[in-house]
Amino acid sequence: MLVRASDSATQRPRRWFGRYRRVARGGYPDVMTSRFAAALNAQIGNEFAAHHQYVAIAVHYDALTMPQMAGFFYRQAREEREHAMMLIGYLLDTEQEVAIPETAAPQSRFEGILEPIELAVAQERQVTEQVYSLTRTAREENDFAAEQFMQWFIKEQVEEIATMTALAAIARRTTDRNIADLEEYIAREGGAAAADPTAPRVADA
Numbered sequence: 040m041l042v043r044a045s046d047s048a049t050q051r052p053r054r055w056f057g058r059y060r061r062v063a064r065g066g067y068p069d070v071m072t073s074r075f076a077a078a079l080n081a082q083i084g085n086e087f088a089a090h091h092q093y094v095a096i097a098v099h100y101d102a103l104t105m106p107q108m109a110g111f112f113y114r115q116a117r118e119e120r121e122h123a124m125m126l127i128g129y130l131l132d133t134e135q136e137v138a139i140p141e142t143a144a145p146q147s148r149f150e151g152i153l154e155p156i157e158l159a160v161a162q163e164r165q166v167t168e169q170v171y172s173l174t175r176t177a178r179e180e181n182d183f184a185a186e187q188f189m190q191w192f193i194k195e196q197v198e199e200i201a202t203m204t205a206l207a208a209i210a211r212r213t214t215d216r217n218i219a220d221l222e223e224y225i226a227r228e229g230g231a232a233a234a235d236p237t238a239p240r241v242a243d244a
């Protein structure tokens with residue numbers, strides 16, 4: 040049997056779990072990491088990557104002096120960060136390890152006004168597949184709490200794809216001469232969503 044240095048030093052039997060033990064011992068309890076928890080940790084990286092990508096897109100529009108589009112993507116970025124913090128909140132609440140993964144650099148150079156939106160649509164479709172895959176894992180593991188937790192993200196992705204595809208449709212009709220129309224569309228339709236009382240807990244809120 041493997042004995043960690045800290046165990047032999049304290050001679051304390053490993054029988055209590057939870058945050059107190061984490062604080063006292065400076066580590067996570069030796070709980071089994073479920074397949075769902077491992078996949079959810081990977082998803083934290085995907086949500087942070089989505090955050091970075093939306094910041095890069097917002098900066099592109101900011102540099103083009105399109106404050107409405109910039110503001111819209113800065114808000115989207117904050118939402119993605121919030122998703123990551125929801126996953127962290129869930130792992131903490133269920134006493135599972137949080138390991139923040141690496142994230143790749145986002146694409147920062149774009150041609151014109153449509154390319155970033157098409158990238159955003161592709162990104163949202165990819166995240167939707169990731170959400171479905173997490174839900175499938177929860178179901179396979181008979182992890183009912185995890186399956187319920189994922190339901191909010193399924194609904195969220197339906198909204199995100201609808202928002203981005205509508206924006207792409209408007210942007211396709213936009214030329215250099217009528218950029219103001221796109222800004223006007225976002226000013227009218229692209230405001231921050233109302234607070235959702237059914238949303239999962241955000242770890243740092």
Ligand SMILES: [Fe+2]
Nearest residue numbers: 086089119122
């Ligand atoms: Fe997200």
Ligand SMILES: [Fe+2]
Nearest residue numbers: 119163166199
């Ligand atoms: Fe999203």
